[in-house]
Amino acid sequence: MTSALELRAVHKSFGKTAIINGVDLSITKGERHAIIGPNGAGKSTLFNLISGRFPLTAGEIHLHGRNVTGMAPQEINRRGLGRSFQITNIFPRMTVYENLRCAVLWSLGYRYAFWKRVNALSDACEKADEMVHRLGLSKRRERLAGVLSYAEQRALEIGVTIAGGADVILLDEPTAGMSHTETEQAVQLIHSVTQGKTLIMVEHDMSVVFGLADRISVLVYGKVLACDAPTAIRANPAVQEAYLGAMEH
Amino acid sequence: MSELAASRAQSFKAPTLLSAKRAALWIATAAVMAVLPLLFKQSFAISLLSQMGIQVIFALSYNMLLGQTGLLSFGHAVYYGLGAYVCAHALNAVAANTFGVPVTLLPLIGGVTGLAFGIVFGFVSTKRSGTPFAMISLGIAEMVAACALMFPGFFGGEGGIPTNRMVGEKILGVSYGPQIQVYYLIAAWCLVCMIAMFALTQTPLGRMANAVRDNPERAKFVGYNPTHVRFLMLCLASFFAGIAGGLATINYEIVTAENVGVAVSGNVLIMAFVGGIGSFYGPIIGAILISFLQSALSAYTQAWLLYFGLFFVVMILFAPGGIASLITLHGPTWKARLMGRLIPSYARAAVALVILLAGLVMLVEMVYHLKAGGGEGAGFSILGLLLEPEKSSAWLMGLGVFALGAVLTAWSTRAVRRTWQAIAAELQMREAS
Numbered sequence: 001m002t003s004a005l006e007l008r009a010v011h012k013s014f015g016k017t018a019i020i021n022g023v024d025l026s027i028t029k030g031e032r033h034a035i036i037g038p039n040g041a042g043k044s045t046l047f048n049l050i051s052g053r054f055p056l057t058a059g060e061i062h063l064h065g066r067n068v069t070g071m072a073p074q075e076i077n078r079r080g081l082g083r084s085f086q087i088t089n090i091f092p093r094m095t096v097y098e099n100l101r102c103a104v105l106w107s108l109g110y111r112y113a114f115w116k117r118v119n120a121l122s123d124a125c126e127k128a129d130e131m132v133h134r135l136g137l138s139k140r141r142e143r144l145a146g147v148l149s150y151a152e153q154r155a156l157e158i159g160v161t162i163a164g165g166a167d168v169i170l171l172d173e174p175t176a177g178m179s180h181t182e183t184e185q186a187v188q189l190i191h192s193v194t195q196g197k198t199l200i201m202v203e204h205d206m207s208v209v210f211g212l213a214d215r216i217s218v219l220v221y222g223k224v225l226a227c228d229a230p231t232a233i234r235a236n237p238a239v240q241e242a243y244l245g246a247m248e249h
Numbered sequence: 250m251s252e253l254a255a256s257r258a259q260s261f262k263a264p265t266l267l268s269a270k271r272a273a274l275w276i277a278t279a280a281v282m283a284v285l286p287l288l289f290k291q292s293f294a295i296s297l298l299s300q301m302g303i304q305v306i307f308a309l310s311y312n313m314l315l316g317q318t319g320l321l322s323f324g325h326a327v328y329y330g331l332g333a334y335v336c337a338h339a340l341n342a343v344a345a346n347t348f349g350v351p352v353t354l355l356p357l358i359g360g361v362t363g364l365a366f367g368i369v370f371g372f373v374s375t376k377r378s379g380t381p382f383a384m385i386s387l388g389i390a391e392m393v394a395a396c397a398l399m400f401p402g403f404f405g406g407e408g409g410i411p412t413n414r415m416v417g418e419k420i421l422g423v424s425y426g427p428q429i430q431v432y433y434l435i436a437a438w439c440l441v442c443m444i445a446m447f448a449l450t451q452t453p454l455g456r457m458a459n460a461v462r463d464n465p466e467r468a469k470f471v472g473y474n475p476t477h478v479r480f481l482m483l484c485l486a487s488f489f490a491g492i493a494g495g496l497a498t499i500n501y502e503i504v505t506a507e508n509v510g511v512a513v514s515g516n517v518l519i520m521a522f523v524g525g526i527g528s529f530y531g532p533i534i535g536a537i538l539i540s541f542l543q544s545a546l547s548a549y550t551q552a553w554l555l556y557f558g559l560f561f562v563v564m565i566l567f568a569p570g571g572i573a574s575l576i577t578l579h580g581p582t583w584k585a586r587l588m589g590r591l592i593p594s595y596a597r598a599a600v601a602l603v604i605l606l607a608g609l610v611m612l613v614e615m616v617y618h619l620k621a622g623g624g625e626g627a628g629f630s631i632l633g634l635l636l637e638p639e640k641s642s643a644w645l646m647g648l649g650v651f652a653l654g655a656v657l658t659a660w661s662t663r664a665v666r667r668t669w670q671a672i673a674a675e676l677q678m679r680e681a682s
Contacts, residue, residue, distance in 0.1 A: 051470065073469040083470055091463040102460045105453050106472030112481055114454040121453075164471055
C-alpha cells in the first residue's frame with residue numbers, strides 16, 4: 001500500500017542556513033500524525049514545503065504515490081492536500097458561509113465559471129452549510145469572518161482547510177493561543193472532522209498531541225530525531241533529553 | 250439535525266426571494282432611466298444624463314478590479330479609450346461603406362476591443378498584485394498615451410478622430426441624430442451592463458475574486474490560482490470599459506488622445522472611490538455625482554477643480570468607504586426606526602456646513618477674481634450678494650463667515666456624535682434583550 005504522504009531526503013536552505021536537513025517521513029493513510037519539536041526546529045517550514053508554499057532545495061515529496069515536488073500550492077491542493085496556518089488565514093471581509101463556500105467551489109468542479117449563479121449551485125451551498133453546522137458556527141453564518149472571536153476564527157480556519165474534501169490535512173498549531181476549554185472544543189472538532197482522513201499537525205500542547213496522535217515525529221534542528229507511537233516517544237531517552245525534558249523546566 | 254435542516258432550508262429559500270426583490274429593483278431602475286429625460290428636457294440635461302450613463306458603466310467596470318478583486322489600476326482608461334478609438338474607425342468605415350454594423354451594436358465592438366487589449370495587457374500586469382500591479386498599470390497607461398502621439402494615423406494626432414454617428418440605415422426611424430435617441434441607447438446599454446456586472450459578482454469567479462482580494466494565499470490553498478482569477482477579472486472589466494468607450498464615441502462623435510490618458514484613469518478611480526468601492530452600487534452613485542459636479546461646477550466657476558479636489562480629500566478623510574458606506578452605516582438605525590432622532594442634529598450640522606462652505610466659497614472666488622483681474626474695481630455677486638475683493642471689508646466678511654461656520658461645524662458634529670452614541674447604546678440594549 002502506498003503511503004498518503006511520503007518525504008524523501010527533503011532539504012531546505014535559506015541562503016547558507018540549512019533549516020531542513022534531510023527529512024524522511026512516511027505517513028500512512030488514515031493516520032493521525034503529530035510533529036513536535038523545539039522552536040526553530042523547522043516544523044512550519046516543513047509544512048510550507050509539503051504544501052508547495054516554498055520550493056525544496058533537495059529531495060522529493062509524494063502525495064498518494066505521486067510526485068508533487070515543485071508543484072504550485074493550488075496544484076497540490078487539487079490533489080487532495082489541505083492546510084491551515086499558524087496565523088489565521090481566512091477571507092476576513094467575507095461571511096463565514098462565503099468563506100466555506102469558496103473553499104468547496106474548486107473541488108466541485110466549478111473552477112473559474114462566470115456563467116453560473118453561485119446561489120444556484122445546490123451542492124456547493126449544501127456543503128458549505130453542512131460545514132457551518134459542523135464547526136458550530138450556525139449563529140455566526142452571516143458574520144464577516146474578520147469580526148469573529150479568535151477561537152471561532154481558528155475553527156473557521158480548520159473548516160476552510162477541510163471543506164474542499166482534502167484527504168491529507170496539515171494543521172499548523174491549531175490550538176495555539178486558546179484557553180483550556182477552547183482547546184478541548186478544538187480537539188473534539190479536529191477529531192470529528194478528520195475521521196477517515198490523514199492528519200498531520202504541528203502542536204505545542206502535549207495533551208493535545210498525546211490525545212490525538214497515532215504516531216509522533218520529533219523534529220530537532222531540521223532532522224527527525226524519532227518517529228514512533230506516543231508511548232514509545234514518551235519513553236525515548238533521546239527525545240526526553242532533547243525536548244520533553246527541556247519542556248519540564 | 251433539525252437545525253441543519255433549517256439552515257439548509259434557509260439557504261435555498263434565500264436566493265429566489267432575493268432575486269425577485271432584485272428583479273423589482275432592476276425594473277425600477279429601468280423605469281427611472283426611461284422617465285428622467287422626460288423630467289429634464291433641456292439639451293444640457295440630456296447631455297449630462299448621457300454622460301452619466303457612460304460613466305456608470307465605466308466606474309462599475311473599474312470597481313470589478315478595485316473593489317472586487319483588490320487591484321488598484323491607474324490605467325483603466327486604456328481599455329475605455331482604445332475601445333472608443335476602434336469604434337470611431339468602425340463608424341467611419343461604415344460611413345465609407347467598407348464595413349457594416351448597426352450603430353446600436355457598435356459598443357459591442359468597443360467591448361471586444363477592450364477585451365482584446367485586456368488579454369494582452371492583463372497577461373503582463375496580473376502576474377503581480379498590490380503596488381507592483383498599480384505601477385505596471387500606470388506604465389501601460391503612459392505607454393498607450395505615448396503611442397497616441399506616435400501613431401497619428403490611428404489616433405488622429407492632436408485633433409483626434411472625428412466621426413459621425415448618423416450612418417448606416419435607419420432602423421424603425423432611429424437615426425441617432427437627436428441626442429435623446431443617443432441617451433436611450435446609452436441607457437439601454439447601461440442597464441444591460443449593470444445587470445451583467447452585478448450577475449458576475451454572483452458567480453464562482455466573482456466570489457473567488459473577493460477571496461483573492463481578501464487573501465490570495467488562502468485562495469491558493471483552496472485550489473485557485475490567484476493570477477488566473479485576477480486575469481479573468483481584468484479581461485472582463487476591460488470588456489465593459491470598452492463598451493463605455495464605444496458609447497462615448499457615439500455620444501461625442503470625436504475621440505481624442507485624452508480618452509486613453511492618465512487623467513481619465515484617475516477620474517474613474519475617484520468616481521469609484523467617492524461612491525464607495527465596498528458595495529456594488531457605490532460606483533453608480535460616484536459616477537452620477539462626479540459627472541454632475543464636473544459639468545455643473547465647471548459651468549459656474551473657474552475654481553471648480555479646486556472645489557473638486559477639496560471634495561475628494563474631505564470624502565477620503567471623513568468617509569473613506571465612500572457614500573455607499575454612509576448609507577450602509579445608517580442601515581441598523583433605519584431598521585430600528587430611530588432615524589427621527591438623528592434628524593435634529595443632522596439639520597444643525599447641515600446649516601453649519603452650509604455656512605462654512607459659504608465662507609470658503611467667498612474667499613476662493615475672491616482670490617480667483619483678483620487673479621483673473623476681472624472688471625476693474627467692480628465686484629461680482631454670488632447668489633445676489635455683491636463681493637468687492639478690493640475692499641478689505643469683503644475679506645473680513647468672508648473670513649468671518651468661514652470662522653463662524655467652522656465653530657458651528659465643530660459644535661454641531663459633537664452633537665451628531667453624541668446622538669450616534671446614544672443610538673448605538675440603545676441598539677445594543679435591544680439586541681441584548
